[in-house]
Amino acid sequence: MxxxxxxxxxxxxxxxxxxxxxxxxxxxxxxxxxxxxxxxxxxxxxxxxxxxxxxxxxxxxxxxxxxxxxxxxxxxxxxxxxxxxxxxxxxxxxxxxxxxxxxxxxxxxxxxxxxxxxxxxxxxxxxxxxxxxxxxxxxxxxxxxxxxxxxxxxxxxxxxxxxxxxxxxxxxxxxxxxxxxxxxxxxxxxxxxxxxxxxxxxxxxxxxxxxxxxxxxxxxxxxxxxxxxxxxxxxxxxxxxxxxxxxxxxxxxxxxxxxxxxxxxxKNNTSFQHTSRAALLAEKIEAREACSACYGSLIHALQRLKDKGKFYQIDRIYIGQGFRGEEIEGTGIGSCTAGVEKNLPGCPPAAKDIYDFLLGL
Ligand code: SF4
Structure with missing residues (x-):
């Protein structure tokens, strides 16, 4: 190697x-x-x-x-x-x-x-x-x-x-x-x-x-x-x-x-276990069959936004395979939500990319 x-x-x-x-x-x-x-x-x-x-x-x-x-x-x-x-x-x-x-x-x-x-x-x-x-x-x-x-x-x-x-x-x-x-x-x-x-x-x-x-x-x-x-x-x-x-x-x-x-x-494992702090961050998230690898990245990104004092200005975020092919207004994370109005591609995207994307909205 x-x-x-x-x-x-x-x-x-x-x-x-x-x-x-x-x-x-x-x-x-x-x-x-x-x-x-x-x-x-x-x-x-x-x-x-x-x-x-x-x-x-x-x-x-x-x-x-x-x-x-x-x-x-x-x-x-x-x-x-x-x-x-x-x-x-x-x-x-x-x-x-x-x-x-x-x-x-x-x-x-x-x-x-x-x-x-x-x-x-x-x-x-x-x-x-x-x-x-x-x-x-x-x-x-x-x-x-x-x-x-x-x-x-x-x-x-x-x-x-x-x-x-x-x-x-x-x-x-x-x-x-x-x-x-x-x-x-x-x-x-x-x-x-x-x-x-x-x-x-x-x-x-x-x-x-x-x-x-x-x-x-x-x-x-x-x-x-x-x-x-x-x-x-x-x-x-x-x-x-x-x-x-x-x-x-x-x-x-x-x-x-x-x-x-x-x-x-x-990576398509969709059983994400929330701790209390993650649950708080997840209030912003609308997930449908989201892979834990993807969902975890989003949780990390939201925590970094919270550290920066930017968490509360973020709107609802869609994530998961259940949104494939759907056209929705709002913000989508990952390639599955390509039909969402503002979308960050990636499968799964890295938390830093999600952070930069959400910060730039
Ligand atoms: S973008 Fe990829 S990692 Fe994210 S939910 Fe869809 S299939 Fe899973």
Whole structure:
């Protein structure tokens, strides 16, 4: 796989989805059989993945099962929850203890790990030894919003690989620069993003929004630029993306990216689960058989408009396959509503495109 590739698979069964992509990409060909493979999920706290803040254990199960079937034996899971949360409890509550037992894969709490000091440009960063020492690092973040940095995805997920004291210090450094520089010290070989149901506004979860997809790639800058657009942000709104690009960690050039989609018929899942915050935003929406991937993008876009104070000026929005062929006055989102007077095409359109379109009306 080249660094300018992003692979996207739709569905609601993360274990099967990730296996399908790994099989297609033949990821086993780039890993030596004796290599130690480190899987770094996001277990920021003890809330299960259904709440939108932590990586699905089913997704990680799919990665492990695939690798073990390809005869890889040295697989470990590494994570350090955020400062104040207990990683061991997160392993237990989020389904990783069962995972570890089922596949005989050890769990390492990076809060208990030793660290090395690494100099990156003008910053000295403390980085845990375990992620530095693995031969092949798989970064498995959740795509979700963040109350300070707006986005958390591939670049920011590595913050779980530093000691707690260092996590606190990052805040004194303004977060963005050390997050970007950390990705210079630690360079994952593969990124597999859990974009099944990341949170609408906060990294800790509580307001999951179904997006029903997994993204796979190698360039964290490209992946984060694309991920930002999926939850309603431009890459320029996330400072650490630009900083990471400036020190040549990757490219944010989405126009040159090679995007491949799989199982596009599975994005037609129309059962969207509303949380209370999403329900509030949904008051603007008239949905008929809307795919959750499409509906989720619209919810993210409406939240971004709300953040900007523009939500209440938006009129009724039509979305969903049930509007195909109908000519209606008003605003329609997605190719299915091409007959609606003001329409944004796309199947599904990204939240950032929806945001820009609604803002421009
Ligand atoms: S445009 Fe229609 S078919 Fe495409 S994702 Fe949206 S609702 Fe589904």
């Amino acid at each position: 080249e660094r300018n590739e992003i692979h996207i698979i739709y569905g609601d069964n993360p274990e099967q989805m990730v296996k399908k992509v790994l099989e297609t990409l033949h990821i086993e060909n780039e890993i030596g059989k004796d290599m130690v493979i480190g899987i770094k999920p996001n277990l920021i706290n003890t809330r299960p993945a259904e709440q939108g803040g932590t990586t699905s254990p089913d997704l990680v199960a799919g990665i492990i099962d695939y690798l073990q079937r390809e005869m890889f034996k040295n697989i470990i899971i590494i994570e350090g929850s955020w400062a104040g949360a207990d990683t061991q409890k997160a392993f237990a509550n989020c389904g990783y203890l069962e995972l570890s037992e089922k596949y005989d894969v050890p769990l390492y709490d990076l809060k208990a790990d030793t660290y090395r000091e690494i100099e990156v440009k003008d910053l000295k960063l403390k980085v845990c030894e375990k992620p530095l020492n693995v031969d092949y690092l798989i970064n498995v973040p959740v795509l979700k919003a963040h109350c300070q940095t707006r986005l958390t995805c591939a670049l920011k997920n590595l913050k779980g690989c530093i000691p707690d004291s260092e996590k606190r210090r990052y805040h004194t450094l303004g977060l963005h620069k050390p997050i970007a520089y950390l990705n210079y010290a630690l360079r994952p070989d593969l990124i597999i993003v859990d974009a099944i149901q990341g949170d609408l506004s906060f990294e800790e979860g509580g307001c999951p929004v179904q997006m029903n997809r997994i993204l796979v790639g190698k360039d964290p800058v490209l992946i984060d630029s694309y991920g930002a657009s999926l939850i309603g942000y431009g890459k320029d709104e996330i400072d650490y993306i630009g900083i990471a690009e400036s020190i040549e960690i990757g490219s944010s050039d989405l126009d040159s990216a090679l995007i491949t989609e799989y199982e596009t018929d599975l």
